[in-house]
Amino acid sequence: MRRAALLLLAALALPPRPAPAQEAPWPSRPITILGGFPNGSGVDIYARKLAEPLSQALGVPVVVDNRTGAGGNIASEHVARARPDGYTLLLATAGTHAINAALYRHLPFDPMRDVTHIALLGDVPNVLIVSPQHSPGLATCRELIAAAKARPGALAYASTGNGASTHLAGVQFAEAAGISLLHVPYRGQGPAMAALLGGEVAMFFNQSGPAIGAVRQGQVRALAVTVRRRLGPLPDVPTVEEACGLPGFESSTWYGLLGPRGLPPEVTRRLAEEVARIIAAPDFVRWLVESQGITPPADPSPEAFRRVHEQDMARWGEVVRQSGATVD
Structure with missing residues (x-):
């Protein structure tokens, strides 16, 4: 009894346990857009052009981090495995998320299931x-x-x-x-x-x-x-x-903004709305068309992006099979 009483008194003497810290409203710290290709690549150029107005819109720094290698798979895997909190995004391409699905026999992530579609960025x-x-x-x-x-x-x-x-x-x-x-x-x-x-x-x-x-x-x-x-x-x-003299010939890819699977709907919605507004601005459209030769998307929404992605998985898969190219 005496031992139990002493334990009770010791417990009562302990300071109260602090309540769990509440997550700050998103966004409250820098956001990183990863790219899978070197400085000066088309992906790098677009990511840096998008980062500045997106930073202004969200009120936090947006930085570009190029993690190159394996045809873009290193950056893609990093984002696929990142915490889905809205602070780690990927400037993806049809190459990284449609072509590579057929090209690589063993991808360390699923190009469709391990992502959240945010915005289609243009036809390249x-x-x-x-x-x-x-x-x-x-x-x-x-x-x-x-x-x-x-x-x-x-x-x-x-x-x-x-x-x-x-x-x-x-x-x-x-x-x-x-x-x-x-x-x-x-x-x-x-x-x-x-x-x-x-x-x-x-x-x-x-x-x-x-x-x-x-x-x-x-x-x-x-x-x-x-x-x-x-x-x-x-x-x-x-x-x-x-x-x-080749009727109907066409070969183009897309750029798009992805997040990890499970990105909160409110974060996805905010990002999608801000990006759609930015890339539809006259100055940005002028830069896309006149400087980069990129066609702005008619519908940049997450739903439209997912449809384009699904279609390209099949289309590029066939081209890869025709080429006979594989990467282990």
């Missing part, structure tokens, strides 16, 4: 650019196709990696034109462009944002764009259909 075409150093005589797409037919497998094209959209656009082009091209993968945008400029390869189906700058500076020659309409920044560059 490729530009067929050639190296004047390597092939000064190739002035048109039809001349390129004729040269490839004359020497099957001799013309090489760069890509930003095995299975990247810059690779698969070449696969689609070769299939449509009935030619054989030599694919040479590089580790990202910078090395691939350096190879083209140095004359190591003849061509590069580069994404529109980085390609436009090189064309404007006179470093490369643009033969065609891989969508059905000419790009505003390159009005004199025809479509593949026009320049190459």
Whole structure:
């Protein structure tokens, strides 16, 4: 009895346990947008352009962190496994979340189930650019196709990696034109462009944002764009259909903002609303169209984004199967 009484007195002497700390209203600290590709890539350019107005809208810093490697899978896995609190987001692409699903035999995350769709950010075409150093005589797409037919497998094209959209656009082009091209993968945008400029390869189906700058500076020659309409920044560059005589040819990807699975609905809704407002602003649309050659989405909503994602899982899966590309 005496021992029990002493224990009771000791318990009563303890200070009261503090109530659990309440989570601060979101957002109350910096938000990170991860990208899976190096500085200067199309993803990096877009993420940094979006971060500033999003920071102003939310009242907290929005920082961009590029975690490169494995075709974007390192950044994608990090976000898929992150706490779903709205502070870790991903600027995803059709490459990271549709192409890679077919390309990699063992992904450490599920590209559809392990994400929350926030906003579709735009449709991204490729530009067929050639190296004047390597092939000064190739002035048109039809001349390129004729040269490839004359020497099957001799013309090489760069890509930003095995299975990247810059690779698969070449696969689609070769299939449509009935030619054989030599694919040479590089580790990202910078090395691939350096190879083209140095004359190591003849061509590069580069994404529109980085390609436009090189064309404007006179470093490369643009033969065609891989969508059905000419790009505003390159009005004199025809479509593949026009320049190459390949009816209906189209090869483009998308950018989108994702969060981890289980992102709270109110956080998803706020992010979706703010991003939709930002990318619809006249100055932002002008930058997208005139500087990057990106088509703004008609419907950026999470629901529309999910539908596009689902469709592209099937579409790009077929292209990957045609290419025969795999990555372990």
